[in-house]
Amino acid sequence: DAKTTQPTSMDCAEGRAANLPCNHSTISGNEYVYWYRQIHSQGPQYIIHGLKNNETNEMASLIITEDRKSSTLILPHATLRDTAVYYCIVRVGLAGGFKTIFGAGTRLFVKA
Amino acid sequence: EAGVAQSPRYKIIEKRQSVAFWCNPISGHATLYWYQQILGQGPKLLIQFQNNGVVDDSQLPKDRFSAERLKGVDSTLKIQPAKLEDSAVYLCASSTGTTYVEQFFGPGTRLTVL
Numbered sequence: 001d002a003k004t005t006q007p008t009s010m011d012c013a014e015g016r017a018a019n020l021p022c023n024h025s026t027i028s029g030n031e032y033v034y035w036y037r038q039i040h041s042q043g044p045q046y047i048i049h050g051l052k053n054n055e056t057n058e059m060a061s062l063i064i065t066e067d068r069k070s071s072t073l074i075l076p077h078a079t080l081r082d083t084a085v086y087y088c089i090v091r092v093g094l095a096g097g098f099k100t101i102f103g104a105g106t107r108l109f110v111k112a
Numbered sequence: 113e114a115g116v117a118q119s120p121r122y123k124i125i126e127k128r129q130s131v132a133f134w135c136n137p138i139s140g141h142a143t144l145y146w147y148q149q150i151l152g153q154g155p156k157l158l159i160q161f162q163n164n165g166v167v168d169d170s171q172l173p174k175d176r177f178s179a180e181r182l183k184g185v186d187s188t189l190k191i192q193p194a195k196l197e198d199s200a201v202y203l204c205a206s207s208t209g210t211t212y213v214e215q216f217f218g219p220g221t222r223l224t225v226l
Contacts, residue, residue, distance in 0.1 A: 046215065
């Protein structure tokens with residue numbers, strides 16, 4: 001089972017910031033939080049990841065709470081092309097590495 | 113840099129028939145993944161290879177699904193015989209290793225079982 005919970009769907013106005021929350025209350029101290037998104041009819045695309053500190057790249061910012069039990073992905077100026085399903089993921093450890101378990105994600109609708 | 117290649121893009125078969133999907137990962141990527149994505153759900157990991165060895169196949173229905181990655185490069189996923197509930201998009205992804213953060217996904221193969 002996925003180790004994260006996210007809202008099923010969210011709306012955002014074009015040009016405004018989209019803030020997507022994620023709860024991961026059982027996360028361990030050395031586990032990273034990853035975000036992917038999936039635009040319709042395409043494979044998922046990596047966005048960003050973080051451990052403790054806030055992270056920013058050209059696509060988004062990731063804010064992780066101090067207790068690491070939740071995080072927020074921020075798209076600073078959402079465009080219509082950001083309409084997609086966003087997945088928050090905490091990987092599960094395996095003997096040979098890690099396993100990625102996707103939940104149902106949050107369906108973000110960016111509206112003009 | 114070429115991305116993950118998959119073929120075919122679409123396949124329609126009748127139940128009880130067999131089908132095979134092919135994936136060519138990004139050059140140099142040691143880890144290859146096969147996911148099944150049913151409409152409206154997130155991708156479900158079926159099998160994960162590290163080079164040509166299986167790291168995890170706990171969710172692969174082994175009575176009908178099989179996968180191989182000969183020579184540690186490209187991979188095939190086979191379903192034999194197919195059931196109606198196998199209708200889904202089959203996604204292949206690759207990464208440089210199991211501890212590396214970013215998986216690169218192919219466009220997927222959409223399978224319809226009638």
